[in-house]
Amino acid sequence: MRIEASWLDNPAVQQVCALLEAAGYQALYVGGCVRNTLLGFPVADHDLSTDARPDSVIAIMEDAALKVIPTGIDHGTVTVIAGGEPFEITTFRHDIETDGRRAVVHFATDVIEDARRRDFTMNAIYCDRRGDIVDPLGGIIDLRARRLRFVGQAAERVQEDYLRILRFFRFSAWYADPDQGMDPEALAACAAHLDGLDRISAERIGGEMRKLLAAPDPSQAVAVMQTTGVLGAILPGADMTALPILVHLEMQAGRAPDPVLRLAAIGGQGAADRLRLSKAEARRLSAIGQAARSGQGAAELGYRNGAEDGTAAVLLHSAFVGVSTPPAALEDVARGARAVFPISARDLMPRFAGRHLGEEMKARERRWIDSGFSLSREDLLA
The missing domain is CATH 3.30.460.10 (Beta Polymerase, domain 2)
Structure with missing residues (x-):
């Protein structure tokens, strides 16, 4: 050939x-x-x-x-x-x-x-x-x-390098046919040698998880990871329930796979440290998760987080509650991301100072956001 x-x-x-x-x-x-x-x-x-x-x-x-x-x-x-x-x-x-x-x-x-x-x-x-x-x-x-199998005996290959447990799920997500299910011998070997993951550095585990979550649809692979105990071994407290919903919403919105956003959907204790995320990734993971749970409207999420992460927060919130994301919500995010607060602290000085100045700025910003960003500079200073 x-x-x-x-x-x-x-x-x-x-x-x-x-x-x-x-x-x-x-x-x-x-x-x-x-x-x-x-x-x-x-x-x-x-x-x-x-x-x-x-x-x-x-x-x-x-x-x-x-x-x-x-x-x-x-x-x-x-x-x-x-x-x-x-x-x-x-x-x-x-x-x-x-x-x-x-x-x-x-x-x-x-x-x-x-x-x-x-x-x-x-x-x-x-x-x-x-x-x-x-x-x-x-x-x-x-x-x-499109069948993923270990070379020879699966248990022997896993014991040679325990990172192969994660590689098995990563390659399954990228290259295997999901309709066939996963190789039973491979799954048994992965489940039997979970303790070996403790020997693998956080950097190597984090690298594999990034690649896995960057797959077009890693939902099935992550679901089986959870069933076999692999997910809990590397991310205690993680739950993949919201992940397939998020993947569907990403596709509907025409967004490329976002590993950090998908990690926010999975959760898990100390994910940033356990996966050795960069400082930028860790900040974004925290910010998106907090924004999705903040109760803020789509326009405010766009204003406070920008178009990219504001949209991510809206999709994540929808995935958590199990509903679709209306196109209007994504339009509101974009509108909020374009909005610019028309006054600054200097405009309220010297009438207000110190703590009172901060409180006044927040109150007027709140009025402006609640107005749909329609209040003018003159309205806010009146």
Whole structure:
């Protein structure tokens, strides 16, 4: 089987492989670039596998005047910059010892050994620079069926890296057919090894959750996470009940998937810390949640939070109470976001000062908002 894709025509894609082949080594693209091409999804990364050892890869690329970065050389990975793009090149390997977070690896010369250490069958499909497919484990069968399965024994793959529990749900949301349900063996392995998630850093967990919640519709995956106990293990107190409603409302409003908004719908104790959100993400998570529960009208939410987050708050409130969002509400958000309070504190000075000045400003702002932003500057100063 051969694939055709525009990225395979990229001169840099061809150059890196050709350099390895000219030195007598195999050079096979693997993982997301092959999987996404077969599914018709966009391709973002170019990951290569080879039987060349890291020192040989470095020598070959540097002889061709390409920049080489030893990003994970202990595990056989170097990053080569060609045509301004990064190419992650990893030597064929198999794991000889794991602790659930990291592995001690042994370099291999056989692509089958390399395939057997990967997480899912759909990620163990390779192709060369001509597009010829190498499929050691029959991953294309699963891919065509949109069926997500672990390579070999699910429990063994999970125990090699407990983050694979979250990767299973993330990949299910993005690539699996929801009508088929999820693989029972995989679910049993995830449920049986929940304690292993305690060994995984908050940064890695947060990264997986962001990617999961960015899927077009992660509702089913998150629902099964809750049923198996995975959701509660990483976000105690989280509840996905409002999530499918929110996803539907986002689609109705023509909004792109918003992971922070969806996280606000799920909730959970200490989500910002447990998922290592950035300061900006944490502030936005808190602000949207508070706004959705504030009881403010759509126009005021737009005025106080801006069009983007005002709309997010309106959708989240609708999801919490289980109702649709009227188009008029979204128009009110936009109207509120455009409104500018026509007076400033200086306009009330020196008549008012200190605490009284603040109270007067709030009272007049309240009158202005309640008027539908119609009161003029003269009205507010009268």
